[in-house]
Amino acid sequence: MSEFFNQYFNFNVMGEHFGDVFVAFLQNLLVFAVATALALLWGLALALLRQLPGRKLMPIRFLTITYIDVFRAVPILILILMISGGVPFLTFLPQEVRIPHWFGRPDPFWYGIAALVMVYGAFTAEVYRAGIEAVPRGQMEAARSLGMSHFQAMRHVVVPQGITKIPAPMLNELISLLKDTTLISVISLSEAVLVSREVLAERLNSSALTLTAIFFLVIILPLARVVDKLIERNQLKIARGSHIEVA
Amino acid sequence: MAEAMLRLNGIHKRFGELEVLKGVDLDVAKGEVVCILGPSGSGKSTLLRCVNLLEPPEKGEIFLEGQDICKGPGSGSGESSWNLDFVRQRVGMVFQQFNLFPHKSVLDNVTLAPRTVLGKSRAECDEKSKALLERVGLGDKFDQYPERLSGGQQQRVAIARALAMEPRVMLFDEVTSALDPELVKEVLDTMRELAAEGMTMLVVTHEIGFAKEVGDQVVFMDDGVIVEQGKPADVLDNPREERTKKFLGLVLER
DSSP states (O other): HHHHHHHHHHHHHHHHHHHHHHHHHHHHHHEEEEHHHHHHHHHHHHHHTOOSSSSTHHHHHHHHOOOOOOOOHHHHHHHHHHHHHHHGGOSSSOHHHHHHOGGOOHHHHHHHHHHHHHHHHHHHHHHHHHHHHSSHHHHHHHHHHHHHOOOHIIIIIIIHHTTTTTHHHHHHHHHHHHHHHGGGGGTTTOOHHHHHHHHHHSSSOOOHHHHHHHHHHHHHHHHHHHHHHHHHHHHHHHHHOOOOOOO | OEEEEEEEEEEEEEETEEEEEEEEEEEETTTTEEEOOTTSSSSSHHHHHHHSSSSSOOOOEEEETTTTTTTSTTTTTSSSSSSHHHTTTTTTEETOEEEEEETTTTHHHHHHHHHHHHHHHHHHHHHHHHHHHHTTTTGGTTTTTTSSSHHHHHHHHHHHHHHHOOOOOEESSSTTTTTTHHHHHHHHHHHHHHHHTOOOOEOSSOHHHHHHHHOOOEEEEETTTTEEEHIIIIISSOOOOOHHHHHHHHHHOO
16 A cells, blocks of 8 residues: 555655656646647637538538548547658658647647647537537528628627537537647657656656646646536526627 | 519429428519418418528529529529629518527627628617617617517517618518517507508518508418418408418407
8 A cells, every 4th residue: 555655646756856747747738728729710610611501512511520520530649640650751741841840849749739639620610519509590590681691690690609508518628638638748749748757767656647647637627617607607697688708 | 553672483492392382473562561371381481581592492583673583693502692692681581589699789789780791880880770779669778688678679679680781671470479469569560660661571470450451462371372362451351262261260260
């Protein structure tokens, strides 16, 4: 029992490597921030493409649905390995795309973000879709009957209402995304899990991994409460019949 | 006869196996109020939705101000053609369920389409829209949100919202059917005023009294065709067709 505690909860090891692990964890947060912003945009784009009307745009809808299905099914770990192993050899791409070092970040950083955005774009697209489809059909019809284009109706009428219905499921996706940033350790990005495992190799002690887990807990637990508050506030507003704020 | 604002020629519409409209012809003169009656499932709502191409007809012609709106690029698909712009900016529609935008204030409900579709400035729209709200008796409600209003008030906002695009023709799809009885009158009064001002109106309704009083022409539909049409006094008081008699009997029995 004491061996277990010493292996995973050695406060000396945690204290000595706190700085290293913390700096590495900031890398996770940075990946999370960039990937979240891009995935939310990409997911919305996918959701809108999926909702395009009319028979002529069927191929676009079909392609979008195929994309969403495929990228929800592919394990992110495999995608990260495929991108980092494959993209550098796509010789038709310019050098700075094949081996990106944008904003002073190493190429594993960008390969990881690419994989996360591809997958989480698909997942968030489905969340957006749920929100969009929860808006009554009459809203789109009213907007169209007033002369708005499909896109204008989506932008001003349907999406603003749909988004207010999805903060909770969306935050669940983002919490998953945050945790999945650790997968980029597999291509040697110096994020918290990789650094913790280096500590493990050096000290033969796993407490740095526990410390990393604690960092994730500290960030994610309050987020869950934020979701509760968001939902509560929205319900109050609906009950009072006042303006529903668009997140 | 006055200039034909709207002319429908042999309109057909089917949803899968179900043929909802089986060849409907109708002429609507400028400033005329046409009331469309009929049992549910008779195709009267679908007919309205064909007129503004929410449901493009499969066969037949619709002339709006002499312009055939079922022809031209994108026709039949119901999407992104010059027809749609032409039609939707000339034809306003009011729905049974109001369909106000709940996330926008009453004023923004009215100004949204002029601002986004016609690119007008907010200042310009606000002034005009307040006047429109005044006209439907809701001048003081402009900063409220729709949920705060009664059904009758919401429906009057919906009328103002449609009028903001300055339509030549207004379509009313059972606009009082979802209202509590005591709220019906305020909406009908608004429509009366509109008719008196010379608006061309197609009104799908079960309000026989309104049809008799305001209608210039009454159309009775059943099973996807027009069974009988004519002056309200003729159709409503002395129906010739058996189906019309039966329907009116059922409605008036209430």
